Amino acid sequence: MAKSSWSDQALLTGVAQRVLPYMQTDTPRYWVIDDTAIRKKGRHSVGVSRQYCDEIGKQDNCQAAVSLSVATEQASLPVAWQLYLPTFWTDNPDRCRKTGVPAEVHFATKQEIALAKRLKRALSLASSWPMLPMVKKPHGENSFLNGD
Incomplete structure (x- = not known):
């Protein structure tokens, strides 16, 4: 997470700038905000x-x-x-330091992440497109954006 010499956001932005113009424009386009879980064994991978x-x-x-x-x-x-x-990680600075989590990284809810500057910056990539927002509903919740 912390030792990469390249920016994942720069890579995603570069790919988007090349691909977005080719995505079909005669059908509806959507912003899809999703929280995705990746099953892991053990407790040492970050997060x-x-x-x-x-x-x-x-x-x-x-x-x-x-x-x-x-x-x-x-x-x-x-x-x-x-x-x-999760707070299980952010409340343990020693664990974060050992796994390379930058000191400036603090707890943020999924809602806060979805509305953060990073995602807002990505929205600007195709801001000229009229799009409908779509939010996946997590288990047991109406929408992780509004906390209902």
């Missing part, structure tokens, strides 16, 4: 904690991320992605 995992339909050890994609009926393209760090 792993016991939380709901769509893949298996229950709680288990997993990493979670919030993503923003542009989608049409034929294609989707991720334009922003951010790892979610």
Whole structure:
């Protein structure tokens, strides 16, 4: 997470700038905001904690991320992605330091991540497109954006 010499956001932005013009323009386009859990064994990968995992339909050890994609009926393209760090991680500076989490990274809810500058910056990539927002509803919630 912290030792990469390249920016994941720069890569996503570069790909989006090349691909977005080719995505079909005669069908509706959507912003898709999603929280995705990736099942993990052990507790040493950054962000792993016991939380709901769509893949298996229950709680288990997993990493979670919030993503923003542009989608049409034929294609989707991720334009922003951010790892979610639960308080189990952010409340333990020693664990974060040992795994390379930058000191400036603090707890943020999934709602805060979805509305953060990083995702807002990605929205500007295709701001001239009229799009409908779509938010996946997490298990047991109406929308992770409004907290209902």
